[in-house]
Amino acid sequence: MLSNLQQQPADALLALIKLFDADPRADKIDLGVGVYRTGQGDTPVFGAIKAAERKLVAEQDSKAYLGPEGDMGFVTALMPYIFGKASPDMGGRIEGMQTPGGTGSLRLALAMVKRAGYSRVIVGKPSWPNHNQICADLGLAVSEFNHAGADGKPDMDAIRAAVAGAAEGDCILLHGCCHNPTGIDYSNAQWDEIAGLIAEAKLLPIIDLAYQGLGLGMEEDAYGLRRVLVAVPEALIAYSCDKNFGLYRDRVGALYAMVSDPTELGRIMSNGHNLARASWSQPPDHGAAAVRLVLEDETLTAQWLDELDQMRDRMRQVRAILAAAGKVGGVDLAPVGGQNGLFSIIPFTPDQVQEMRSRHGIYFAGSGRINVAGLTTANIQNFIDATAEVTGV
Numbered sequence: 192m193l194s195n196l197q198q199q200p201a202d203a204l205l206a207l208i209k210l211f212d213a214d215p216r217a218d219k220i221d222l223g224v225g226v227y228r229t230g231q232g233d234t235p236v237f238g239a240i241k242a243a244e245r246k247l248v249a250e251q252d253s254k255a256y257l258g259p260e261g262d263m264g265f266v267t268a269l270m271p272y273i274f275g276k277a278s279p280d281m282g283g284r285i286e287g288m289q290t291p292g293g294t295g296s297l298r299l300a301l302a303m304v305k306r307a308g309y310s311r312v313i314v315g316k317p318s319w320p321n322h323n324q325i326c327a328d329l330g331l332a333v334s335e336f337n338h339a340g341a342d343g344k345p346d347m348d349a350i351r352a353a354v355a356g357a358a359e360g361d362c363i364l365l366h367g368c369c370h371n372p373t374g375i376d377y378s379n380a381q382w383d384e385i386a387g388l389i390a391e392a393k394l395l396p397i398i399d400l401a402y403q404g405l406g407l408g409m410e411e412d413a414y415g416l417r418r419v420l421v422a423v424p425e426a427l428i429a430y431s432c433d434k435n436f437g438l439y440r441d442r443v444g445a446l447y448a449m450v451s452d453p454t455e456l457g458r459i460m461s462n463g464h465n466l467a468r469a470s471w472s473q474p475p476d477h478g479a480a481a482v483r484l485v486l487e488d489e490t491l492t493a494q495w496l497d498e499l500d501q502m503r504d505r506m507r508q509v510r511a512i513l514a515a516a517g518k519v520g521g522v523d524l525a526p527v528g529g530q531n532g533l534f535s536i537i538p539f540t541p542d543q544v545q546e547m548r549s550r551h552g553i554y555f556a557g558s559g560r561i562n563v564a565g566l567t568t569a570n571i572q573n574f575i576d577a578t579a580e581v582t583g584v
């Protein structure tokens with residue numbers, strides 16, 4: 192019977208890691224999967240996390256199970272950063288649970304909406320490929336609208352039309368900040384409008400916040416999420432600490448539900464617990480415990496925020512250099528300067544993507560998505576020159 196299973200393609204994004212590793216060229220450049228890199232091309236463990244890990248090893252006296260909700264100290268400590276210090280649980284209307292990374296959180300959110308009777312997810316195109324993949328695996332239909340127009344700005348007409356055409360039983364999946372893969376975020380005024388549109392259409396928002404602090408700042412990057420939450424009665428929030436705490440392989444995330452009636456929270460979250468039990472039972476502890484220790488300690492919190500500021504500043508500098516290069520070959524790099532987070536899409540054709548890999552050893556997604564953090568003072572000119580050569584006529 193197992194022979195009935197068909198060969199599945201490797202995940203195109205994750206396959207890039209192996210392709211890059213197998214390339215023997217010393218000057219190869221990795222602009223593939225979304226990990227932050229320093230100006231030296233490294234992805235170090237945050238200093239604040241290292242300190243918290245030392246403390247954890249010294250002080251943790253048991254590794255006994257915590258339950259499907261994981262480390263609730265971690266879940267609660269994050270809330271003021273996500274939902275605002277003034278009312279982190281919005282008057283008892285928000286509760287969360289720990290998940291294995293942002294993907295675990297999205298998986299639970301989408302499984303919960305499926306169980307609740309939703310049948311279709313409205314999502315901007317392009318999106319992070321795993322969004323569609325999880326929906327497909329759960330049997331949720333996906334309805335796509337253009338995220339951005341040819342002018343490189345969010346396509347507001349497209350989202351207006353998508354929301355206007357929504358039916359009962361639809362939810363909408365939005366990137367809270369640092370849109371993956373385009374880097375094109377909504378302005379505050381656009382979020383204001385979107386919040387109103389969603390509320391009016393009575394759509395359930397699912398907000399994926401995987402890059403808080405890597406766009407404009409921790410508070411700034413939460414604007415859209417908070418704006419939507421004050422407008423609607425219910426929402427699900429999928430949060431990742433993989434990037435903003437640099438904990439990628441430790442898989443640290445959280446799922447939050449906001450409801451209108453606090454007395455319903457326990458029942459609604461029991462579905463998250465039950466789905467988690469049937470999937471991974473309980474989330475891995477180490478990374479989340481380290482985040483909790485950072486957030487419980489003022490000095491470590493300040494150190495973490497400072498490290499995050501440095502990451503954001505470096506990515507801004509890279510973006511400024513690309514933007515200053517302007518038109519190179521057949522593409523314009525200027526829009527990259529105004530985009531946010533790790534990613535931007537350069538309009539390479541599929542052949543040009545292959546040529547960048549084969550001729551220049553520069554690896555990025557087939558969509559033309561580059562991870563700007565992979566560019567350093569040592570390699571950025573090579574990238575610009577290769578882009579000019581490959582896309583030039």
Ligand code: LMR
Pocket residue numbers: 204223224225226319371
């Ligand atoms: C990415 O988009 O590169 C990251 O979110 C990593 C991943 O899991 O795809």
